[in-house]
Amino acid sequence: MLTPTHLVIGQTTFVAVSLAVSHAPSWPEACLAATAALLPDLDKRQSHIGRLFPWISEPLEYRFGHRTLTHSLLACVVLALLLWPLLPRGAWLAVVAGYASHAAADMLTPAGVEWFWPARWRCVLPGNERYRMRAMGWGELVFAVVLIVATVPMIGLAQSKPGTGGVITAAIGDMAAARARYDAEKGEHRWELRLAGRDNLTLEDVGGDYPIIGPWQSSGLLVATSSGPQTVCRGGGCDWYADSAVAVKGEAQITTTRELTASHTSPAALVAALEPLQPLGEVYLIGSLTAKGLKEQLPSVAVSGDTVSLTYAAPEMLETWGARPLRDVLLTVQVRHAPGVGVPNLALNDEVVDLIPAELRPWMLQNGKISRDR
Incomplete structure (x- = not known):
């Protein structure tokens, strides 16, 4: 030719x-x-x-x-x-x-x-x-x-x-291929999981298109749903079982990260530090901290003793933590936003939270005497 x-x-x-x-x-x-x-x-x-x-x-x-x-x-x-x-x-x-x-x-x-x-x-x-x-x-x-x-x-x-392409991957519909494709190309686009599957607990059908939040363990994905984040994989260790799954690339999106560290702080201080990011796009918290009395909110919040691990947790979750002190905060803040949007730097100051409930403060010793102010 x-x-x-x-x-x-x-x-x-x-x-x-x-x-x-x-x-x-x-x-x-x-x-x-x-x-x-x-x-x-x-x-x-x-x-x-x-x-x-x-x-x-x-x-x-x-x-x-x-x-x-x-x-x-x-x-x-x-x-x-x-x-x-x-x-x-x-x-x-x-x-x-x-x-x-x-x-x-x-x-x-x-x-x-x-x-x-x-x-x-x-x-x-x-x-x-x-x-x-x-x-x-x-x-x-x-x-x-x-x-x-x-x-x-x-x-x-x-x-x-x-997203209209993917003819080959759509024909295969393999969960491992969906995870591999997401890992290879994540970061510059929004992603959705086109899923045919069922709930591992209720056995209800959960087929549909779900925004992908991030990877889950070695072979699964974390997706956003109306009832909160759900884990998807081809096995019984996740919330949902995938009969068929295709990772579908969507519109352009940039991912920017910021770091937050503090020896002592509070949920309110964290919320205030993250507030400038909320209008920019989707915000997720990844990392660890130490706190007493927190309950697990799987899959985003895992608790082992006083150690709390966050996996793509939403900032709104912090508002349910009350005024308890947070220590040894090591967080990566992930912001997913449209191209061309500037992401400001973050500052989280150390803040020692008062451990004494407000109801007991009037009875505490002041200058060696019991205060009975009410």
């Missing part, structure tokens, strides 16, 4: 893959995919890319021949593995999809490619040679035009509604 056709096919393949895995493609990534679609022709001296790098193309063509090593499944797999730790996800998708599209397109020509190199089999599509495309023929031109027309709406859909 001609170079322009490979450019178009590389872009179209990348956009289609992005839509399938719910990645919002950018135009620089699409251009990268088009460029990667030319790389397999490094094994031909007279190709556009071969003329740019003759010291590579001449040895490749002399040693292996055209449409062999660089057009093979082996080359695609090696390229994908080498670039996986080096490139961002979008750029990696662009390079791999663009590169692989070249060999797939060349299978549509009469000569085909040695897809399973070093085996010498020539792979072609379709099997009947009359229906394959010849270089510079009308079939190739019509094919390129159709791809251009199809790419425009696809890239618009993938960019504006990233």
Whole structure:
């Protein structure tokens, strides 16, 4: 096939893959995919890319021949593995999809490619040679035009509604895949869990779409519901059991963190410190502190003796803690907000809380005498 056709096919393949895995493609990534679609022709001296790098193309063509090593499944797999730790996800998708599209397109020509190199089999599509495309023929031109027309709406859909994609993950509906995808891409978008499942205690159906708050243990997710946070996993150790689960990417969202530490403070002081953040977006508390008499509010608040662990706890929960003293406060405050919103720094001063109830204060010793003021 001609170079322009490979450019178009590389872009179209990348956009289609992005839509399938719910990645919002950018135009620089699409251009990268088009460029990667030319790389397999490094094994031909007279190709556009071969003329740019003759010291590579001449040895490749002399040693292996055209449409062999660089057009093979082996080359695609090696390229994908080498670039996986080096490139961002979008750029990696662009390079791999663009590169692989070249060999797939060349299978549509009469000569085909040695897809399973070093085996010498020539792979072609379709099997009947009359229906394959010849270089510079009308079939190739019509094919390129159709791809251009199809790419425009696809890239618009993938960019504006990233949650509409995920065709592959939606078909699988695996909880482990949903957790892995959330872990890999969290931080720049809102996320929802499209769930089909049931309550582990009541066995009621809990299917629906729920905002994801964060990860839960090693393989679950914490989601927001009308009755409070619920844990979801594929097992009996969570609130809900997931028969099918898909992590769906939503609108853009930035996550900013701030730290709060204090030797002694109070719930009221914590609420006051967090107050400037409330209008900005969703606020969650992660960390630990020491307090007496607090009750567990799982899954957000876990209590072991006097040690209290917070896992994506909402600031509103602090208002139920009364005036008890809080000690050894080590909290990470997570704010999820729209792009472009500034998040102020926080200050939490040490505050020693009076341990004496107000009703007993009039009877306490003052200057060695019992005060009976009322």
